[in-house]
Amino acid sequence: MKIIMLGAPGAGKGTQAKMIADKYGIPHISTGDIFRANIKNGTELGKKAKTYMDQGLLVPDELVVDLVADRVVQDDCKNGYVLDGFPRTIPQAEALDAALGKMGAKIDFAIDVDVPDENIITRMSGRRACVACGATYHIVNIPTKVEGICDRCGAELILRDDDKPETVKKRLAVYHEQTQPLIDYYTKQGCLVDVDGTQDMADVFAAIVKILGA
Ligand code: ADP
Ligand code: ADP
Ligand code: ZN
Numbered sequence: 001m002k003i004i005m006l007g008a009p010g011a012g013k014g015t016q017a018k019m020i021a022d023k024y025g026i027p028h029i030s031t032g033d034i035f036r037a038n039i040k041n042g043t044e045l046g047k048k049a050k051t052y053m054d055q056g057l058l059v060p061d062e063l064v065v066d067l068v069a070d071r072v073v074q075d076d077c078k079n080g081y082v083l084d085g086f087p088r089t090i091p092q093a094e095a096l097d098a099a100l101g102k103m104g105a106k107i108d109f110a111i112d113v114d115v116p117d118e119n120i121i122t123r124m125s126g127r128r129a130c131v132a133c134g135a136t137y138h139i140v141n142i143p144t145k146v147e148g149i150c151d152r153c154g155a156e157l158i159l160r161d162d163d164k165p166e167t168v169k170k171r172l173a174v175y176h177e178q179t180q181p182l183i184d185y186y187t188k189q190g191c192l193v194d195v196d197g198t199q200d201m202a203d204v205f206a207a208i209v210k211i212l213g214a
Pocket of ligand 2: 007008009010011012013014015016118123124126127128136137138139141142197198199200202204
């Protein structure tokens with residue numbers, strides 16, 4: 001099963017993608033996580049990506065397309081995967097379709113996690129992320145057992161640099177301009193499904209499972 005998560009920054013794509021990956025036994029591929037790992041390790045890619053991410057801008061397509069094309073042909077992807085944060089532009093979606101087409105494959109579901117802009121700022125300012133394992137929490141909505149410590153792996157949690165309100169506003173504008181057109185793109189392909197992302201995390205997941213099948 002090949003799945004794409006669509007939705008604004010902070011809509012809950014990552015949260016749901018991890019639950020999908022666990023339930024269906026497929027890898028969760030987050031381009032944001034890949035960039036953050038590269039930044040942490042001080043790679044050339046990380047250095048380039050950081051200048052864009054810090055401003056709330058998208059990393060240029062050419063820095064992300066090959067990365068994903070190489071990732072989805074790896075062995076653990078043969079039964080499918082859940083892509084989180086990719087594609088984010090029409091050219092990225094076209095490049096993905098071209099890469100899949102060569103293998104006679106296609107996307108099964110593009111899941112749009114729908115959350116209005118008003119809810120996003122609160123979600124983002126309360127988001128805490130684990131730099132070690134990628135788990136995400138929320139100080140009010142999804143708290144950890146011990147404040148500031150990851151439930152899954154025990155590492156320390158951080159507030160992401162790009163989750164400051166000013167940067168979030170920029171990211172939302174970028175989302176509407178560059179990423180939202182993908183909703184039309186996948187609607188035309190016949191694989192778009194929509195879930196109400198304002199519900200509790202468990203209810204959002206139940207809606208997704210209903211679509212994907214148990
Ligand atoms: P969120 O989950 O909050 O939407 P991500 O972790 O997916 O954020 O991405 C963080 C940042 O990484 C983005 O704001 C963007 O700068 C960069 N990024 C991630 N994925 C892509 C992509 N597919 N294309 C361009 N930039 C990306
Ligand atoms: P995205 O990957 O789309 O940027 P995340 O999955 O990181 O979004 O979620 C953004 C923030 O909102 C996180 O702090 C997360 O814990 C919280 N969150 C996720 N899903 C829900 C939900 N259904 N209700 C309330 N808060 C949520
Ligand atoms: Zn962790």
